[in-house]
Amino acid sequence: MSSPTSPILNLDGLDLAALLCSRVCHDVISPVGAIVNGLEVLEDDQDESMRTFALELIGKSARQASARLKFARIAFGAAGSAGASIDLADAESVAKGMFSDDKTKLTWSAPQALFPKNKVKLLLNLVMVATSAIPRGGLIDVVVSGDGEAPTLVLKAKGSHARIPPHVEELMAGRPESGTVDAHGILPFYAGLVARAAAMDVSFAIEGDEVTITATPAVIDASEDPDGEASDTALA
Secondary structure (H helix, E strand, O other): OOOOOOOOOOOOHHHHHHHHHHHHHHHHHHHHHHHHHHHHHHHHOOOHHHHHHHHHHHHHHHHHHHHHHHHHHHHOOOOOOOOOEEEHHHHHHHHHHHOOOOOEEEEEEOOOOEEEHHHHHHHHHHHHHHHHHOOOOEEEEEEEEOOOOOOEEEEEEEOOOOOOOOOHHHHHOOOOOOOOOOOOOHHHHHHHHHHHHOOEEEEEEEEOOEEEEEEEEOOOOOOOOOOOOOOOHHHO
């Protein structure tokens, strides 16, 4: 396990972009491949039942690919210029779209408000971290309280074989034990970058079959940005 005093890994911008692109491609390659398979069936098979199945497959897969791209656009993308705000209703929409055909269900309780971009991006990235806490599926309950300047984000992931994902805490702290980050660890590593840019602290706890992820405003030194929102140039 890495030491909390070990230096934070500064990932090269090109490597960060490459690993995030790899993550997005990984998420959409399966539904896109299924669309291609469905089109091949339509071209080669005249059986009506097979053609109906192919059309259903294409429709379902297209919805999945669209939902994952919409999610990635906010969770990983710029979603506006530096300092922009994002409507929590939009975040809820793209988050629920990710689970519309999945074994995991999502509940969401948040104010109808605009929140700073990095805090919304953090919330969405923590949703994905929460899914890895329940590998067999289950329920993720998201609760956002407070205002955009000092919110509290609480995500509870409940399901069979729930666990705090391996290495997630050290990756989010920017101190991976190996000293490097690969495509498997880029999401929690990036979530940690966003958390620091948003001036938020993230903690994990587990009790029984439920993992709780909590993000709260960090204690800011007087030397830091008094607005509590660190520079997000590298994340925009």
